[in-house]
Amino acid sequence: MNLDLDGRTALVTGSSQGIGAAIAEGLARSGARVGVNGRDAGRLQESVENLRAAVPEGDFVPVAADLGTEEGAARVVGELPDVDILVNNLGIFGAKPALEIEDDEWRRYFDINVLAGVRLTRAYLPGMMRRGWGRVLYIASDSAVVVPAEMIHYGMSKTALLAVGRGFAKEAAGSGVTVNSVIAGPTHTEGVEEFVYQLVDRDLPWDEAQRAFMRDHRPQSLLRRLIEPEEIANLVVYLSSDQASATTGAAVRVDGGYVDSILP
Numbered sequence: 001m002n003l004d005l006d007g008r009t010a011l012v013t014g015s016s017q018g019i020g021a022a023i024a025e026g027l028a029r030s031g032a033r034v035g036v037n038g039r040d041a042g043r044l045q046e047s048v049e050n051l052r053a054a055v056p057e058g059d060f061v062p063v064a065a066d067l068g069t070e071e072g073a074a075r076v077v078g079e080l081p082d083v084d085i086l087v088n089n090l091g092i093f094g095a096k097p098a099l100e101i102e103d104d105e106w107r108r109y110f111d112i113n114v115l116a117g118v119r120l121t122r123a124y125l126p127g128m129m130r131r132g133w134g135r136v137l138y139i140a141s142d143s144a145v146v147v148p149a150e151m152i153h154y155g156m157s158k159t160a161l162l163a164v165g166r167g168f169a170k171e172a173a174g175s176g177v178t179v180n181s182v183i184a185g186p187t188h189t190e191g192v193e194e195f196v197y198q199l200v201d202r203d204l205p206w207d208e209a210q211r212a213f214m215r216d217h218r219p220q221s222l223l224r225r226l227i228e229p230e231e232i233a234n235l236v237v238y239l240s241s242d243q244a245s246a247t248t249g250a251a252v253r254v255d256g257g258y259v260d261s262i263l264p
């Protein structure tokens with residue numbers, strides 16, 4: 001399959017590291033011009049240099065902005081006014097006992113994980129529909145479906161994204177624009193190795209350590225290892241392509257079989 005994104009402009013939110021950086025790389029490898037985003041301008045610059053080293057022919061546009069704010073969204077839209085592929089990847093997560101999550105924390109999770117994506121969809125969807133082609137994606141999580149007891153505010157925000165994706169797909173019906181969510185599972189991103197070694201024998205080499213972690217702490221996973229960011233990116237690049245033209249309003253899983261359900 002030739003996933004050719006030549007001539008398309010993409011924006012990947014929260015992409016100066018982790019899954020977002022892998023998605024930015026994957027989209028650029030297929031020919032898209034890619035807006036890369038994060039708040040810390042130094043880290044963003046470093047990330048773009050790494051991306052340029054990985055994809056020398058890639059066209060990367062760094063846009064430093066806090067997308068948890070209206071001003072940040074306005075800056076991004078000002079610098080990248082016509083986006084064909086919007087990947088709402090930005091998302092924060094952290095554990096907190098359910099009864100200790102205060103109103104402000106609930107609002108923060110809603111603002112950053114949900115409203116930031118809604119705002120950018122409102123900004124970019126009309127242009128995509130006018131041009132008759134576009135892709136909007138929301139990076140959700142297994143936590144949208146299997147809500148973890150220690151992070152229900154995160155689970156709430158990811159469940160909300162599934163509703164947002166389904167709803168905007170209806171808004172875009174028949175326009176040539178598809179809107180989908182991606183249910184990503186436990187992924188090998190920065191910081192995860194330290195987290196794993198807090199729970200398993202520190203003397204184990206990484207591959208054995210992650211398998212022990214998955215066996216003992218994530219037994220639902222059928223993959224029995226963490227997902228690599230590139231594996232999430234592969235699905236996102238496909239959903240961003242012409243070839244995925246009949247997939248819309250869906251929640252598509254790349255969760256290593258973590259969610260024990262036949263649908264979605």
Ligand SMILES: NC(=O)c1ccc[n+]([C@@H]2O[C@H](COP(=O)([O-])OP(=O)(O)OC[C@H]3O[C@@H](n4cnc5c(N)ncnc54)[C@H](OP(=O)(O)O)[C@@H]3O)[C@@H](O)[C@H]2O)c1
Nearest residue numbers: 014016017018019038039040066067089090091141184187
């Ligand atoms: N990691 C997993 O196992 C996993 C599993 C399922 C789903 N997911 C989802 O996948 C997505 C990416 O996760 P990740 O683990 O790759 O994230 P991550 O490693 O924590 O990276 C977060 C990125 O977002 C940027 N960022 C944070 N706050 C921002 C803001 N307000 N405005 C703009 N940029 C901001 C960060 O840069 P700055 O700090 O410089 O802003 C960084 O580039 C999230 O939606 C997450 O919920 C992750």
